[in-house]
Every structure is written in C-alpha cells, then in structure tokens.
Amino acid sequence: MNSKALYDHEIELTNVLDRCNAAARDAAIPSQDELPDGFSGTLGHFPVYFPEEIAHSVGLLPVNILGGGNKLEMKYADARMGSFVCSICRSTTELGLNGTLQDLTGFVTHPICDAAKHLAGIWSRNLPEQLAQILYLPQNVNTPGAARYIAAEYQRLRADLEKRTSRSLDDEALRASIRIYNVNRRLLRELYRIRRDEPWKVSCTESYLLLRARSRMPCEEHNALLARALDAIRHRSLPAQDKPRVVFVGGFCEQPPLEMLEAIDETCYVVDDDLLVGLRWLIEDVPETGDPIWALAESYVERSDASPVQHDARKSKEDYLMAMLKKSKADAAILTAAKFCEPGLDEQLAWSKHLDTENIPYLILEFEEKMTSFEQMAMQVETFSESLLFALA
Amino acid sequence: MSTETLHPTQTAEDFDPRAEGQRLMKEWYAQLETANARNAAVANVFVMGNAVEILRAFDFELVFPEINSLQTGVRKVSEEYIRLSEDYGMSPDVCSYVKADVGLILKENEHPAGLIPKASLAVASNMCGTFIKWAEIWERWLKTPTFVLDLPGQRAAGWQVRPGDAQHSADARWVEAQFQELITKCERITGKRFDMDKLAEVEERVNKMVDHWNNVMALNRICPAPFNAMLDGLTYIGIMNVHRGTEEGVEYMRQLEEHLKAKVARGEGRVAEERFRLLFSGTPCYVSMRRLVELFETWGGVFAYSDYLTFAAGGMDATELRYDTSRPLESLAEVTAMAAQRGLSNQFFAHERLAQQIKDYEVDGVVFHGIKSCRFVSSGMADTRDYIGKRLDVPTLYIESDLIDPRYWSDAQIKNRVDAFFEALQQRGGAGPAAFKTVATV
Numbered sequence: 001m002n003s004k005a006l007y008d009h010e011i012e013l014t015n016v017l018d019r020c021n022a023a024a025r026d027a028a029i030p031s032q033d034e035l036p037d038g039f040s041g042t043l044g045h046f047p048v049y050f051p052e053e054i055a056h057s058v059g060l061l062p063v064n065i066l067g068g069g070n071k072l073e074m075k076y077a078d079a080r081m082g083s084f085v086c087s088i089c090r091s092t093t094e095l096g097l098n099g100t101l102q103d104l105t106g107f108v109t110h111p112i113c114d115a116a117k118h119l120a121g122i123w124s125r126n127l128p129e130q131l132a133q134i135l136y137l138p139q140n141v142n143t144p145g146a147a148r149y150i151a152a153e154y155q156r157l158r159a160d161l162e163k164r165t166s167r168s169l170d171d172e173a174l175r176a177s178i179r180i181y182n183v184n185r186r187l188l189r190e191l192y193r194i195r196r197d198e199p200w201k202v203s204c205t206e207s208y209l210l211l212r213a214r215s216r217m218p219c220e221e222h223n224a225l226l227a228r229a230l231d232a233i234r235h236r237s238l239p240a241q242d243k244p245r246v247v248f249v250g251g252f253c254e255q256p257p258l259e260m261l262e263a264i265d266e267t268c269y270v271v272d273d274d275l276l277v278g279l280r281w282l283i284e285d286v287p288e289t290g291d292p293i294w295a296l297a298e299s300y301v302e303r304s305d306a307s308p309v310q311h312d313a314r315k316s317k318e319d320y321l322m323a324m325l326k327k328s329k330a331d332a333a334i335l336t337a338a339k340f341c342e343p344g345l346d347e348q349l350a351w352s353k354h355l356d357t358e359n360i361p362y363l364i365l366e367f368e369e370k371m372t373s374f375e376q377m378a379m380q381v382e383t384f385s386e387s388l389l390f391a392l393a
Numbered sequence: 394m395s396t397e398t399l400h401p402t403q404t405a406e407d408f409d410p411r412a413e414g415q416r417l418m419k420e421w422y423a424q425l426e427t428a429n430a431r432n433a434a435v436a437n438v439f440v441m442g443n444a445v446e447i448l449r450a451f452d453f454e455l456v457f458p459e460i461n462s463l464q465t466g467v468r469k470v471s472e473e474y475i476r477l478s479e480d481y482g483m484s485p486d487v488c489s490y491v492k493a494d495v496g497l498i499l500k501e502n503e504h505p506a507g508l509i510p511k512a513s514l515a516v517a518s519n520m521c522g523t524f525i526k527w528a529e530i531w532e533r534w535l536k537t538p539t540f541v542l543d544l545p546g547q548r549a550a551g552w553q554v555r556p557g558d559a560q561h562s563a564d565a566r567w568v569e570a571q572f573q574e575l576i577t578k579c580e581r582i583t584g585k586r587f588d589m590d591k592l593a594e595v596e597e598r599v600n601k602m603v604d605h606w607n608n609v610m611a612l613n614r615i616c617p618a619p620f621n622a623m624l625d626g627l628t629y630i631g632i633m634n635v636h637r638g639t640e641e642g643v644e645y646m647r648q649l650e651e652h653l654k655a656k657v658a659r660g661e662g663r664v665a666e667e668r669f670r671l672l673f674s675g676t677p678c679y680v681s682m683r684r685l686v687e688l689f690e691t692w693g694g695v696f697a698y699s700d701y702l703t704f705a706a707g708g709m710d711a712t713e714l715r716y717d718t719s720r721p722l723e724s725l726a727e728v729t730a731m732a733a734q735r736g737l738s739n740q741f742f743a744h745e746r747l748a749q750q751i752k753d754y755e756v757d758g759v760v761f762h763g764i765k766s767c768r769f770v771s772s773g774m775a776d777t778r779d780y781i782g783k784r785l786d787v788p789t790l791y792i793e794s795d796l797i798d799p800r801y802w803s804d805a806q807i808k809n810r811v812d813a814f815f816e817a818l819q820q821r822g823g824a825g826p827a828a829f830k831t832v833a834t835v
C-alpha cells in the first residue's frame with residue numbers, strides 16, 4: 001500500500017463519518033421538499049425492530065426515531081410525561097410536541113415495554129393527523145403460528161401504509177426492497193466482523209455512527225456509504241494497541257451519548273455490541289423469492305437476534321451474552337442500562353449475576369441520552385480497563 | 394355477623410363483603426401453604442392475561458405474585474422486602490411489586506400471609522411488559538418453566554374491533570394456537586389429560602361471576618354510589634382474580650350483588666352525603682389506601698369508578714364477554730383476545746376509554762394516581778390528564794406515590810393537593826358543603 005492510497009482512504013473515511021455524524025446529531029427528519037427521489041413521505045419508527053422494507057416498498061422513507069440526544073431543550077414533555085420515564089420516551093414526546101416530527105406520515109411503536117407503547121396514545125392525542133400505531137410484534141415467537149400472526153400484522157400495516165400513500169399492493173416492489181436491505185445486512189455483518197477481528201481498524205463510535213446513519217437516509221444510499229467506508233476501513237493501517245477486548249450491551253433502545261462511547265473507545269476495544277440492534281435484527285438474508293411478507297415474518301422468527309425486550313424460549317439472555325463474548329474473543333463486558341429503563345435494568349442485574357458465576361469481569365454503567373458530563377464515567381472505564389490489563393498480563 | 398358461617402341463604406343485609414373477602418383470601422393462602430406438601434401443581438400467574446380457566450381445568454393451585462406483593466403493602470411490611478431486593482442489586486427505579494417478590498425469594502418464600510409454594514409453571518403475558526421480565530427472574534433463578542402468552546392489543550386510536558370480525562378472528566386464532574401449546578405444557582407438567590368438559594365447567598362459573606361483576610359495577614352508576622371503587626372495590630377485585638372460576642367466587646359475587654342492590658334500594662351510599670362523584674385512574678397505593686380514600690371522603694367525594702377495576706381484572710367488564718361453553722377453547726381464545734384488548738386500551742389509549750367511563754358514571758372529576766415504578770399505568774398519564782382537562786373540560790387531579798413502597802407517600806403534600814382540588818370543584822359550581830347529590834332509585 002503506498003502512502004497516497006493510505007491518505008486518500010483516511011480522507012474518504014473522514015468524509016463518510018462527517019456525513020454520518022451530521023445525521024446522528026440531527027433529530028430532524030427530511031421535510032417534504034428534502035425527500036430523496038422515489039419517496040413521498042417519512043415513516044417514523046421507534047426501537048427496537050421494525051420491518052423497514054415494508055415502508056420502503058411503498059415509498060415512505062423509514063426513519064428510526066432515536067430520541068433527542070443531549071442537546072434537546074425540553075419545553076413540553078416535562079408536563080406530559082412523568083420524570084420517572086426513560087429519556088428516549090420523554091425526548092421523543094418532546095420532538096413530537098415541539099414540531100420537529102410534525103412532517104412524519106406516521107409513527108410506529110412496539111410492545112417492547114410499557115413506556116414505548118404509551119407513545120402511540122400520546123401521538124394519537126397530539127398528532128392525530130399522523131398514522132400512529134403499535135405494531136404488535138409478538139412476545140411469544142415459539143408457538144407454531146407465530147410467523148402466520150406476524151405476517152397478518154405486517155399485512156395490516158402494509159395495507160394502512162398503502163392507503164396513506166395511495167399505492168397499490170406490489171409484491172415485486174417489496175421483494176426489491178428486501179434485496180436492498182439484504183445488501184445492507186451483508187455490509188453490516190462485514191463491519192462487525194472487522195470489529196471482532198481487527199478492532200484497531202474501526203472504533204465502536206465510528207461503527208455506531210456508520211450504522212446510525214441509516215436512520216435518516218434511504219437504505220440504497222446507506223449501502224453506498226457503507227461500501228465506501230468498509231473499503232476505507234480495510235485499507236487503514238492503524239497499529240493494534242494494548243487495550244482489553246470488551247463487549248458493550250444495553251444500547252438496544254435508548255442511545256448512549258456519543259461521548260460515552262468515545263470514552264470507552266479511549267481505553268478499550270469494543271469488539272461487539274448491541275447498539276441499534278434493531279437495525280440489524282435479522283441476522284441472515286431474507287429470502288428474495290416467494291411471498292415477501294411471509295419471508296419477513298418468518299425471518300423475524302427464524303433469523304433474528306436477541307434483546308432484553310424480546311422473550312424467546314430458544315435464546316436465553318445469558319447464552320446471548322456468552323455467545324457474544326465467545327465469538328468476539330472478549331475479555332470482559334460493559335453492562336449498561338438506560339436510567340429508568342425497566343427491561344434494561346432488570347437485565348443488567350441478571351447478566352451481572354451470571355458473569356459472577358462465570359468469573360468474567362464486567363463493569364456496570366447507567367446512562368441517559370441527555371447526559372452531558374462524562375469525566376467520572378471515563379475514569380471508571382479507565383480503571384476497569386487497567387484492572388483488566390493487569391489481570392491479563 | 395359470623396364470617397365463618399356464610400351460607401347461600403344468608404340475607405343480603407347480613408353479608409359483609411369485606412369480612413367475607415378476607416376470609417376467602419385467608420383460606421386461599423392457607424391452601425397455598427400446603428400445596429407443595431400435597432404435591433399439587435402450582436402456577437404463578439398475573440392478574441392480566443393469565444389463562445386461569447385452562448389452569449383450573451388442570452387443578453393448578455394459583456399463586457398471584459402481584460397479590461403477594463400488594464399484601465406486603467397492606468400488611469405494612471413491604472419496605473423490608475423491597476430493601477432486601479435493593480441490597481441484592483435491584484434498581485430503585487423498577488416496579489416495586491417485582492422488588493417485593495425478589496425480597497420474597499430471598500426470604501425463602503416466607504410471606505406474612507403464609508409460606509408461598511414453589512411453582513411448577515409460570516404464565517406471563519405481554520399485557521404489562523414487566524410481567525415478562527418478572528417471569529424471567531423465576532425462569533432464570535428458580536428454573537420455573539415459563540409460558541409467555543402474547544395478547545395483541547389496540548393498534549391505533551379509534552380502533553374498532555367487534556366479536557367475530559376479521560381482525561378479532563385473526564387475533565383469536567393466534568391466542569388459540571398459544572392455548573393449545575399451553576395445554577400440552579400443562580399435560581406434561583401435571584401428567585393429566587386435558588378435559589374439555591372441565592374447562593367448560595370453569596367457564597360456566599366465570600360467566601356467572603362476570604355477570605354479577607358487571608351488575609356490581611353498574612350499581613355504582615347510581616347516585617349515591619353504594620361502594621367506593623378504590624376501597625371496597627379492591628376487595629371485590631381480589632376475589633374476582635383469586636377465585637375466578639370457583640364456586641366460592643360465584644357465590645361471593647352473587648351475594649355481593651344482592652347486598653349492594655339492597656343498599657341501593659335503601660338509598661344508602663358509601664359516604665353519608667355524596668357530594669362529588671369521582672373516577673380514579675391508576676393503581677392503588679396499598680400502604681396508604683385507607684388514608685387516601687379518607688382524604689376524599691371527608692369532602693363527600695366517592696370513587697364511583699376506577700379503571701383499575703377493569704384492567705386489573707384483565708378487561709372482563711363487558712357483558713358481551715361471555716364464554717360459549719359449547720366450544721370452550723375457541724370461545725376462551727375469542728374472549729381472551731377481546732378482554733385483553735380492553736384491558737390494554739385502558740392504558741395505551743386511555744383517553745378513549747376514560748371519555749366513556751366519565752359519561753357512564755357521571756363523574757365530576759378524575760383523579761390520576763401516578764406511580765413511579767409502574768410505567769404501565771403512569772407513562773401516558775400526564776398527557777391523558779391534559780387531554781381530559783382541556784378537551785373534555787373535566788376537572789382533574791394528579792397525585793403521585795407508589796403501589797407499596799411507603800417511602801413515596803407524602804401525607805401533607807397529598808392532603809394539600811386533594812383539598813385544593815375540592816375547593817376548585819366547589820368554585821366551579823360543584824356541590825357546596827351542605828349539598829349532597831339526590832338519591833336515585835334502582
């Protein structure tokens with residue numbers, strides 16, 4: 001590799017990351033005039049998983065609503081949501097009430113927890129012109145018939161979206177969207193492979209920014225961006241440093257602030273994580289032939305990841321964490337939870353008890369998307385990292 | 394009256410719903426205490442979305458962990474259980490019912506009402522997301538076999554689903570498929586064959602209970618209201634849950650209805666002078682419920698209705714929700730799908746249900762009780778309150794405490810708010826101190 005090529009790739013990556021960074025820091029959604037070609041509106045969806053292909057195929061740009069970050073000023077939501085509700089629900093409500101999300105065609109939430117389900121009611125009371133729904137993804141995927149039920153639920157949603165967009169049922173369009181998302185799935189798998197195999201080439205923060213960019217752009221554009229980024233990452237020649245390998249869990253719904261991820265990157269290699277797991281929920285390609293709704297529904301049951309907000313008798317949460325540690329050859333885990341997130345907090349405790357029995361070191365961190373001070377957390381992580389290096393030496 | 398000699402021939406006046414309710418509860422706990430020794434099958438279930446009818450057909454003894462937790466509050470020992478769980482590592486920010494239950498596990502199932510048996514099955518549902526995380530604790534820690542029942546709720550505002558329409562049939566089919574699997578699981582655990590006739594018998598009894606229950610609720614539409622939905626109602630709903638589908642449950646509800654009808658005929662209300670009819674939205678604060686009710690009743694305010702009586706009974710408060718015992722399993726699925734939806738709608742699209750309930754019970758105001766640790770009832774409450782106050786022009790009050798954690802009860806602050814609410818109600822042209830509402834007849 002000559003130095004010119006190295007220089008160019010680094011610039012390329014910086015450009016891509018700048019673009020992603022801008023997308024991540026901006027809670028706004030594209031207005032009607034800014035919509036990319038081929039899209040007639042936007043469909044907001046709350047974490048964790050949403051079958052974006054369905055919205056994409058009817059010309060609605062799927063936008064993942066990920067809260068308001070740590071710069072948002074709360075003017076309305078404080079009076080409409082108890083102080084004991086997690087930040088992502090409160091800031092999402094704020095974005096709804098302050099007009100930031102007023103151009104959405106619809107907003108879909110899921111039965112991941114009770115706070116999230118309440119968003120549909122809040123939306124229907126305050127933004128009645130939008131299509132506000134709960135997509136009832138099942139909490140039992142083990143009973144035969146689950147895929148059939150999910151398919152019916154997807155079909156219902158698709159019909160509602162088609163009515164809104166005046167489009168007619170088009171299986172071929174949905175298959176085309178599935179193909180585009182399959183490319184995305186492959187690219188993301190490659191990104192995470194590099195994280196596991198050569199973590200010095202791409203940090204957790206960079207990987208997160210790359211992934212998060214999909215929340216504000218069409219998947220085809222994201223594919224192009226990811227391809228460019230992956231090429232640049234492969235060509236990077238950064239030296240491996242003496243940092244412990246850790247996995248990061250607890251970022252499945254509310255998003256930790258970027259500064260927190262940066263603080264962890266400083267002293268650890270985060271070789272795997274569950275950040276934005278919903279955007280990569282389907283861990284294999286979705287069949288591109290046959291009934292596309294069935295393909296998506298069946299994939300939800302048979303080719304999906306795990307998270308603290310999904311009960312699946314085949315996937316214990318302990319196995320999920322242990323498999324993540326093993327696959328990424330991690331030395332330790334950072335177990336996080338968003339403040340006031342009941343499922344996250346319950347899981348954090350259960351995971352910590354399990355790691356105690358397995359003698360695997362871990363660090364417990366609680367975060368809020370609205371956090372602005374990170375010094376103390378950075379020190380905790382640094383101390384943890386040093387203790388790991390000492391133990392591993 | 395003697396509470397030990399209840400008999401069907403007892404007169405409506407003799408019947409003491411509270412004492413009888415307590416007796417039935419005590420008996421139930423006594424039964425549970427010996428369940429493991431008797432090798433009885435035991436199931437942990439929640440009050441919403443629980444398939445109790447199937448479990449009863451297999452003779453499971455039922456443990457209601459929520460009721461165990463609330464009982465620690467009623468018996469004023471909840472703090473001890475909650476602190477134990479926090480010492481173990483549970484976050485202060487999670488449901489206090491779960492924490493009291495973890496405290497119970499740490500105390501090796503020693504509950505103030507008696508020893509709680511080890512369960513051979515747990516049935517959780519998605520009605521409250523915490524149910525699932527809670528059941529996962531037993532699943533992981535105690536290795537309790539767990540079944541999660543997925544019950545689809547209302548998808549959007551204005552969602553109209555009627556029995557038999559396409560959406561309802563699709564949801565019911567999904568619920569039935571899950572029941573089939575639960576039945577197989579129960580057969581494995583108990584070693585018994587499923588008996589459809591027995592299911593029909595349980596359903597017949599539930600039908601009767603629900604009929605009485607609906608009549609009981611309707612009696613409180615009359616003014617003055619014969620019972621306080623948030624005090625007397627809590628005893629009633631306890632029996633609705635614990636004795637759902639038993640002979641004792643039917644008999645209790647029958648006598649209760651008669652007792653309340655007689656009260657109404659006499660023109661007797663829960664409070665001597667009913668001045669304000671109120672709707673309570675949310676969950677009780679079991680440690681201080683008497684005190685809370687007292688704060689309202691001294692002003693002549695009675696809780697004529699509470700949505701708690703709907704969702705905490707799993708939504709079984711509509712006469713159309715009757716089991717067709719000629720096809721027990723299909724009907725169970727149909728009714729469960731519909732009842733679950735009603736229960737869920739009470740929370741997630743609360744404004745729609747409340748608007749109806751405000752009319753049905755002709756209330757003067759709505760009291761919202763926010764609970765830090767229960768996001769199921771509380772997350773959308775402030776926004777719902779805003780809607781009810783501004784769009785429906787119904788006066789509202791918001792108070793905050795906890796279900797069973799006494800550390801969140803602030804007497805002076807709550808009293809101030811309650812007093813200010815009544816003063817505002819009076820100023821609005823509501824009942825003056827001397828006025829009380831006219832008695833209606835049955």
Ligand code: SF4
Nearest residue numbers: 086113116253254341
């Ligand atoms: S952060 Fe936790 S509590 Fe909040 S919406 Fe997500 S899963 Fe629910």
Ligand code: SF4
Nearest residue numbers: 488521523767768769
């Ligand atoms: S969160 Fe609320 S409804 Fe759910 S288990 Fe706790 S108290 Fe019950």
